[in-house]
Amino acid sequence: MKKDYTIYNLQKRLLCIICIVTFAFILIGVKLFLVIVVQSKSLQTKAISQWTRDLTLSGVRGSILDTNGNVLASSYTSYNLYVRPASIIDAQNSADTIGSILNIDSQKILDKIQNKKVSEVLIQKQISPEVALNLLGANLNGVYLTETSTRQYPYNNLLTSVLGFTTIDNDGQAGLEDYYNRFLVGTDGYSLTDGTITGVELSNATTQYIAGIKGCDITLTIDVGLQQILEGVLEKSLTEQKATSALGIIMNAQNGEVLSMATKPSFNLNEIPREDVQTLLKLSKNTAITDVYEPGSTFKIFTTASALSLGITNLEERFYDPGYRVVDGQKIKCWKTKGHGSETLVEGFSNSCNSVFMDLGLRMGVEKFYSNLKTFGIGQKTGIDFNGESSGILMDQNIVKNVDLARISFGQAVAVTPIQMITSICGVINGTLYQPRFIKSITTQDGIKTFNSIPVRQTTTQQVRKDLNYLLEQVLSTQGECQFVTGYHIGGKTGTAQKYEDGKVAQGKYISSFVGTYPASNPQYVLLLCVNEPSNGMYYGGQVAKPYGKEIFSKLFNYLQIPPDNPDMIDTTNLVQVPNVVGMSILDACAILKSIKLDYYFNEEVEVVFSQAIPEGEFVEIGTIIILG
Amino acid sequence: MKVLNKVFYNKNAIIIFFITIALCIFGLIMVYSASSYNAQNLYGNSTYFLNKQIIGFLLGLVAMLILANVNYNFLAKLYIPALILGIVLLVVVLIPGVGISNYGARRWIGFGAFSFQASEVAKFCFILFCAGYMTKNATKMTTFKGSLPVLLAGGIICALIMLEPNMSVTICVGVVMLTMLLIGGMQPKHLALMSIPIASAIPLLILLEPYRLKRLFAFIDPWASPQGEGFQLIQSLYALGAGGMFGTGLFNSRQKYAFLPFSESDFIFSIIGEELGFVGAVMVLLLFFVLIYFGYKVAINAKNRFGCYLGVGITSILAVQVLLNVAVVSGAVPPTGLPLPFISAGSTSLVVFMAAIGVLLNISKQSRV
Numbered sequence: 001m002k003k004d005y006t007i008y009n010l011q012k013r014l015l016c017i018i019c020i021v022t023f024a025f026i027l028i029g030v031k032l033f034l035v036i037v038v039q040s041k042s043l044q045t046k047a048i049s050q051w052t053r054d055l056t057l058s059g060v061r062g063s064i065l066d067t068n069g070n071v072l073a074s075s076y077t078s079y080n081l082y083v084r085p086a087s088i089i090d091a092q093n094s095a096d097t098i099g100s101i102l103n104i105d106s107q108k109i110l111d112k113i114q115n116k117k118v119s120e121v122l123i124q125k126q127i128s129p130e131v132a133l134n135l136l137g138a139n140l141n142g143v144y145l146t147e148t149s150t151r152q153y154p155y156n157n158l159l160t161s162v163l164g165f166t167t168i169d170n171d172g173q174a175g176l177e178d179y180y181n182r183f184l185v186g187t188d189g190y191s192l193t194d195g196t197i198t199g200v201e202l203s204n205a206t207t208q209y210i211a212g213i214k215g216c217d218i219t220l221t222i223d224v225g226l227q228q229i230l231e232g233v234l235e236k237s238l239t240e241q242k243a244t245s246a247l248g249i250i251m252n253a254q255n256g257e258v259l260s261m262a263t264k265p266s267f268n269l270n271e272i273p274r275e276d277v278q279t280l281l282k283l284s285k286n287t288a289i290t291d292v293y294e295p296g297s298t299f300k301i302f303t304t305a306s307a308l309s310l311g312i313t314n315l316e317e318r319f320y321d322p323g324y325r326v327v328d329g330q331k332i333k334c335w336k337t338k339g340h341g342s343e344t345l346v347e348g349f350s351n352s353c354n355s356v357f358m359d360l361g362l363r364m365g366v367e368k369f370y371s372n373l374k375t376f377g378i379g380q381k382t383g384i385d386f387n388g389e390s391s392g393i394l395m396d397q398n399i400v401k402n403v404d405l406a407r408i409s410f411g412q413a414v415a416v417t418p419i420q421m422i423t424s425i426c427g428v429i430n431g432t433l434y435q436p437r438f439i440k441s442i443t444t445q446d447g448i449k450t451f452n453s454i455p456v457r458q459t460t461t462q463q464v465r466k467d468l469n470y471l472l473e474q475v476l477s478t479q480g481e482c483q484f485v486t487g488y489h490i491g492g493k494t495g496t497a498q499k500y501e502d503g504k505v506a507q508g509k510y511i512s513s514f515v516g517t518y519p520a521s522n523p524q525y526v527l528l529l530c531v532n533e534p535s536n537g538m539y540y541g542g543q544v545a546k547p548y549g550k551e552i553f554s555k556l557f558n559y560l561q562i563p564p565d566n567p568d569m570i571d572t573t574n575l576v577q578v579p580n581v582v583g584m585s586i587l588d589a590c591a592i593l594k595s596i597k598l599d600y601y602f603n604e605e606v607e608v609v610f611s612q613a614i615p616e617g618e619f620v621e622i623g624t625i626i627i628l629g
Numbered sequence: 630m631k632v633l634n635k636v637f638y639n640k641n642a643i644i645i646f647f648i649t650i651a652l653c654i655f656g657l658i659m660v661y662s663a664s665s666y667n668a669q670n671l672y673g674n675s676t677y678f679l680n681k682q683i684i685g686f687l688l689g690l691v692a693m694l695i696l697a698n699v700n701y702n703f704l705a706k707l708y709i710p711a712l713i714l715g716i717v718l719l720v721v722v723l724i725p726g727v728g729i730s731n732y733g734a735r736r737w738i739g740f741g742a743f744s745f746q747a748s749e750v751a752k753f754c755f756i757l758f759c760a761g762y763m764t765k766n767a768t769k770m771t772t773f774k775g776s777l778p779v780l781l782a783g784g785i786i787c788a789l790i791m792l793e794p795n796m797s798v799t800i801c802v803g804v805v806m807l808t809m810l811l812i813g814g815m816q817p818k819h820l821a822l823m824s825i826p827i828a829s830a831i832p833l834l835i836l837l838e839p840y841r842l843k844r845l846f847a848f849i850d851p852w853a854s855p856q857g858e859g860f861q862l863i864q865s866l867y868a869l870g871a872g873g874m875f876g877t878g879l880f881n882s883r884q885k886y887a888f889l890p891f892s893e894s895d896f897i898f899s900i901i902g903e904e905l906g907f908v909g910a911v912m913v914l915l916l917f918f919v920l921i922y923f924g925y926k927v928a929i930n931a932k933n934r935f936g937c938y939l940g941v942g943i944t945s946i947l948a949v950q951v952l953l954n955v956a957v958v959s960g961a962v963p964p965t966g967l968p969l970p971f972i973s974a975g976s977t978s979l980v981v982f983m984a985a986i987g988v989l990l991n992i993s994k995q996s997r998v
Contacts, residue, residue, distance in 0.1 A: 013812055014812065016811075017925065017945070018922065021948045029911060031956070035902075037907050039870055047884070
């Protein structure tokens with residue numbers, strides 16, 4: 001460069017500029033290195049999540065099986081319909097097509113798919129495979145189906161309150177579906193598809209599927225055959241007795257397995273009334289576990305068991321019943337106001353004479369009686385595998401007066417849940433109290449986990465339960481029919497309890513119940529039936545509940561193919577057919593019954609017969625008492 | 630080599646020419662890669678941006694070859710008309726109806742299908758003015774008074790560009806002005822004195838427009854507003870990070886699928902980083918560096934003062950724009966829109982830069998080396 005045109009060092013200044021530029025380039029290079037190489041991993045991870053559109057593939061929910069492997073609940077593959085608005089070409093046409101296939105308002109669909117703000121929008125859940133095929137056949141752009149599953153219950157309204165149901169998203173919502181949800185739910189899988197920011201799939205996109213994992217199958221102790229018998233009879237009792245509800249439980253006394261349990265009325269699990277929350281809550285509640293009732297005479301089983309255990313009475317001891325007892329100056333009536341007169345414990349138990357049990361209760365005293373009741377499991381949760389169990393109501397020991405004690409002794413002023421009642425009865429007649437359960441086994445990926453019976457504690461000695469079982473059998477063999485179900489040794493006890501509303505006795509509202517045990521000497525099958533608010537004229541447990549108990553047992557024997565254990569007793573020469581006496585005057589009715597050698601019983605107030613305990617057409621032994629109402 | 634020397638006059642020119650062509654062709658490939666998806670979506674033609682870029686490249690090539698063979702000294706007489714042209718363009722662009730608005734700024738002048746960015750032309754007009762004026766008044770340039778016309782012209786142009794508004798080009802012009810004054814002989818103390826109002830103008834301009842403040846915060850912590858102000862920077866970083874050392878391979882960018890806004894123009898360097906990795910990005914930077922180095926070399930060896938000033942101006946504007954663009958893309962400075970010379974989609978920028986390189990080639994041709 002010529003010196004003459006530089007009056008300052010231009011070259012030096014240029015060099016300075018080059019240095020600055022070089023330095024800047026190096027800085028930028030370092031910054032690039034930091035971003036592209038050093039932070040690469042963390043940036044990539046974040047970037048990948050925005051590059052892919054993921055859709056859930058739900059893991060199929062496990063099935064629920066009965067003890068014999070019959071499917072009670074299972075899931076079939078169905079589809080959720082999604083639309084990616086950005087990929088829709090003709091919104092109106094797409095909406096119309098989808099609407100006509102799904103049979104829903106196309107305007108609603110149109111509103112959804114015109115919302116360009118979202119990359120995916122859910123149109124409809126749980127579409128059946130056939131409808132899904134139609135949708136695919138329509139060849140619409142931007143329409144996606146993801147796999148999900150729909151719960152189905154092959155037995156419709158059977159076991160409704162026990163099985164419970166799931167939410168629309170296959171999550172346990174009630175019953176065993178809820179209790180065992182964590183085993184039943186599957187693990188969701190995903191489908192990942194390369195897409196643009198608006199959710200449009202790339203033309204060369206690869207879709208990666210990560211399959212869902214099926215949930216565990218659970219096998220219940222429930223026998224669907226017995227369940228059908230139980231529910232059939234309960235339905236019948238509802239209509240015949242015009243009852244508001246009815247429930248029943250059959251339990252294996254020797255291990256606490258619930259063989260069947262039902263509450264009626266119920267609803268079809270395949271058509272869950274989700275819109276009518278009130279009804280849904282009411283009907284899906286398993287009142288056999290969640291609700292308490294005053295047991296009445298069936299509770300006398302515990303009074304007797306306790307007294308026998310304490311050795312303060314024996315089967316031959318005589319009692320006198322004038323029709324009432326005066327406790328602390330208060331007169332407490334027996335159900336038969338005329339009184340049962342002189343009777344042994346066996347007869348008192350059969351007669352269900354309140355006076356006898358008041359004597360026993362007072363003789364034991366609160367402390368000993370309560371101690372035994374607690375041993376039997378009264379006033380405590382049974383621990384059954386079900387949500388929402390109640391513990392029953394047992395008055396605080398410290399405030400129990402003699403009057404209360406007397407009433408508790410024959411089943412008043414105490415409340416139990418049906419599951420607690422049957423569990424404790426099984427406990428005292430079997431000697432061991434078991435924790436009741438529905439679960440038999442869970443089938444996992446790794447194998448089958450079987451659940452064993454869970455003994456809680458010893459309850460009664462061998463002698464006591466021998467006496468108890470004898471007493472129970474005598475109830476059915478002396479109360480009218482010689483044989484409850486002809487040819488079988490069955491034990492039983494009936495109960496009639498007043499209902500309380502707002503702390504007062506509700507007039508005319510009763511819970512009629514029946515407890516049955518088979519075989520009587522060493523029970524395995526124990527039945528509890530409760531008919532709530534029968535309003536067809538009768539309310540005694542012996543009239544309202546017992547006949548259905550009989551029907552259940554005879555069907556049970558037939559279903560389980562149990563041969564008669566008492567064939568000698570089948571003697572047809574002594575049988576007569578019960579006539580219809582309903583509608584006759586009480587005198588005419590008595591005359592007719594007398595003419596064919598049947599005995600009868602009625603309350604004095606009755607003038608015209610409007611009900612008879614044993615229905616027309618049944619064969620009964622000569623001398624059977626027909627209770628008229 | 631002899632043939633090349635005959636065509637291109639000397640070694641510096643050969644290098645500058647080939648690097649320019651290489652960058653332009655590389656730019657065409659990258660524009661296609663980055664824009665084909667968006668072009669298909671917006672215009673139904675995947676080569677929409679590529680076609681426009683090819684036209685720009687051909688026009689630029691013609692301009693470059695013509696200017697390379699025209700004695701640049703004729704430009705020295707045009708320094709005042711150049712300044713007038715620049716100012717007129719910048720005023721015209723502000724007139725509604727003539728200037729075309731896009732993304733909230735009025736930057737384009739359109740005549741039917743043809744449109745160009747006024748400030749792209751104006752910044753070169755300003756360089757020409759500086760070079761011409763400083764040559765004519767070389768002896769006065771050491772005084773503050775002598776440098777006043779440059780400051781005044783620069784101030785007017787910066788103010789007009791800010792009205793569009795276009796912060797990044799303003800910064801470019803400002804930095805180039807300082808470079809020109811430095812090379813023109815301004816005393817260091819004056820330079821230092823000048824930087825005070827300029828330094829204080831920047832925070833003022835930021836406070837004037839709330840969106841600039843938001844961008845500044847987004848730059849400090851882009852993750853605070855990943856869907857808002859920080860979005861573009863985050864998407865740019867995703868692209869670079871996804872590239873890693875060697876990149877995902879040419880045409881394999883994922884960020885170009887509408888994730889990264891302006892992926893074919895201001896943020897094309899992110900796509901380069903994603904597809905070609907750190908290695909590819911550094912190679913591109915190196916090419917630019919070599920080009921800039923030889924640009925300055927041509928300026929030093931220029932036949933006369935005007936050639937030297939013009940060479941420094943052209944090279945400096947190239948350097949500032951490359952550095953600023955890559956700094957924005959990599960998150961080193963707050964986001965501001967500025968094309969990467971020769972590579973970003975945008976034909977005005979391409980034609981103007983290629984034409985400028987043509988002038989540089991002519992300066993080289995007439996140099997003493």
